[in-house]
Amino acid sequence: MNTPLYHALRALSQKHTARFHMPGHKGKDVLPDFGPILPLDFTEVYETGNLYTGEGPIRQAEEQAARFYHAPDCHFLTGGSTQGIHTMLYAAAGAGADVLFDRNCHKSAAHAAAMLDLSPAFVFPKTIEPFGIPGLLCPDEIDRALSQNPSIRAVLVTSPNYYGVRQDIPAIAAVCHAHGAKLLVDAAHGAHFPAVGLPSPIEEGADLAALSAHKTLYALGQSAMLLSGGTIDSDRLREGASLFGTSSPSYAMMVSLDLARDALEQDDSYQKAAEAVHALRLHLAEHTKFRPLTGHDLDPCRLTVSTAGTDWTGDKLADTLYERFGVACEMSDARNMVCIVTPADLGDNLDRLREALDTLSREVQQTVLPAPLPPLPVPRPALSVRRALLGNASTLFLDDVQPGMVCARPVTPYPPGVPVLWPGEEITAEHIVFLRNQCYNTIDRISVYQP
Ligand SMILES: Cc1ncc(COP(=O)(O)O)c(C=O)c1O
Structure with missing residues (x-):
């Protein structure tokens, strides 16, 4: 050593x-x-x-x-x-x-x-x-x-x-x-x-x-x-x-x-983990209704599986994997669940994940794909990040947020997994509409700067 x-x-x-x-x-x-x-x-x-x-x-x-x-x-x-x-x-x-x-x-x-x-x-x-x-x-x-x-x-x-x-x-x-x-x-x-x-x-x-x-x-x-x-x-x-x-x-x-x-x-055990992820991605794409992320320049040990085009959310898939199969993923969102794979998962963990996804694939129904996300509203910096994030703030329900208020904490719905608002940015009517239409089940409150 x-x-x-x-x-x-x-x-x-x-x-x-x-x-x-x-x-x-x-x-x-x-x-x-x-x-x-x-x-x-x-x-x-x-x-x-x-x-x-x-x-x-x-x-x-x-x-x-x-x-x-x-x-x-x-x-x-x-x-x-x-x-x-x-x-x-x-x-x-x-x-x-x-x-x-x-x-x-x-x-x-x-x-x-x-x-x-x-x-x-x-x-x-x-x-x-x-x-x-x-x-x-x-x-x-x-x-x-x-x-x-x-x-x-x-x-x-x-x-x-x-x-x-x-x-x-x-x-x-x-x-x-x-x-x-x-x-x-x-x-x-x-x-x-x-x-x-x-x-x-x-x-x-x-x-x-x-x-x-x-x-x-x-x-x-x-x-x-x-x-x-x-x-x-x-x-x-x-x-x-x-x-x-x-x-x-x-x-x-x-x-x-x-x-x-x-x-x-x-040893080459991480390489073996990468090969196992590759094989699992191929299996899921071919034999299940779930959609593995492929075709990009990817971390070969990361498994992102989408439920887009089925009647389940990524969160429901993750919760079901945990509750029924004792399989805990790293994170999930409205359309995806993500697993971090290391050599410690070779064998039992990966077998359990594949078998569970095979079973659940028989339970989900295929639907149309979700509409592509519209572009995010253009940010409008109004205050320094320092003042907005370290100053006074209160948390408001989206319905009580008014255009012209200033955001105090990053607002990151999943999808898109990218902040719609950053501390110090003005909240516009466009932001409110975007959050209401695209993110209603993940974001219902926003932290707003209080002068
Ligand atoms: C993309 C990214 N960067 C940075 C961090 C922070 O890393 P750490 O938890 O090691 O502080 C995280 C944590 O999840 C992350 O996902």
Whole structure:
């Protein structure tokens, strides 16, 4: 095994030091269900290294991860990709900056915009029908947005997205760099890519990328990584990570990052998971009334299955899978359900999923496909994200929302899975009609800024 942090902490745990430091369990077997984790759960003391000063076995483990992702540098995070997104925007844009966001970006980008007082412009992904999900961004649109706003220094895009759709990162990176802007990639769902033969966003030209190791790898909840292409000062990245992270980063999480990366390198099991997903997609397309997402540049381990064209919603499919078959998917919406597949699902889990979908396919009725979603109303920024999101707000029923009010929190119905409104944007009559007509069963309340 090539796991410098795990090896160092295991050796330290075997020294039987009297641990008069945190955590309070002192590495003893005081919580039996946690088994062997507790002895490895240290803090910044003798020989354990320090995440925020970049030294010791933590640094060695980060270097191994950087090598694995073919990135010049890697920083471990214990606050998820959320912390990574905050850190990327702090380091690449900084307080008060103009930025360009993929409209499909995660809510942590809105929180960063509020904390850093960023002014975002947006590019909208195309919708993939009949799934009603966000698809590709158009590099030409990014080019136009950057030409119109030459002050933008950082662009944030999501790739892959929740449904597994990958952006054309090389093309987007080329456009960003031609305008002197840094490309930041929210790759929260793509930490396993090298294990399925796909490049990391850094190899494709991005300047920074945030990867949630807890989503698709075997790492503990919240553990994540920030990859750097070496174009942004490493000290600024570490400073950002400490600004937005806890001052007591979990060693259990960091060890799990070390072990999870090593597990990816041990065998071809993620490739086997990808092959199983491919086979399941073919099976569903051929033998069921459900529609797997295919034909796009996809994460090969993500299974998105649509109920469009049947009398069931994606939510009903997900609920039925859970209640009748004990199969829990990652998320569902009005037209889709999404499964995250890893090698841990090979065999029993995937067999149960396929058999359940086969059974349920016999129970659903075919219907006409839903009408394509109309384009989203054009955003009208009225107030800074900072004032709208951190100021006073109240939650109103859609029927009580009046045109001219200002939105205080992202309003994201599924479909389209893209915010219809962002904090600080004026709510127009068009927004209200869109939400009433398209999203009545997912959005009935909106958080509205109160001056
Ligand atoms: C696209 C995307 N980005 C970022 C995040 C935040 O990741 P984390 O939960 O690791 O903080 C999520 C979480 O679900 C996400 O779906």
